[in-house]
Amino acid sequence: MLNDFTYGFVYGFISAGVIGFILGKVRECRGKMGQRNKYLNTFPDAIQPKMTPTGIVRSSILSMFACLFWVLALVATVVVIISLFPFQQ
Secondary structure, X not given: OHHHHHHHHHHHHHHHHHHHHHHHHHHHHHHHHHHHHOOHHXXXXXXXXXXXXXXXXXXXXXXXXXXXXXXXXXXXXXXXXXXXXXXXO
16 A cells, blocks of 8 residues: 555556656747747847847747657657556556
């Protein structure tokens, strides 16, 4: 009984960590996706000298693909977690 609890606790802790990491990446990508619609004067002053409009649009487009990748990774992770769930046996 204690061994099953310990296994489930560790399994759940690792699963929550992986899902949290992936959701953090999705949130980061969604934030970058909307940058091309912002005015240049709304960005922090520290990064403005290095910014160009082309770079912002390119970064936004790459973030769209990165967001798609992380959403697919999230779906695959959830499928793996559910398929390996130890109490289905």
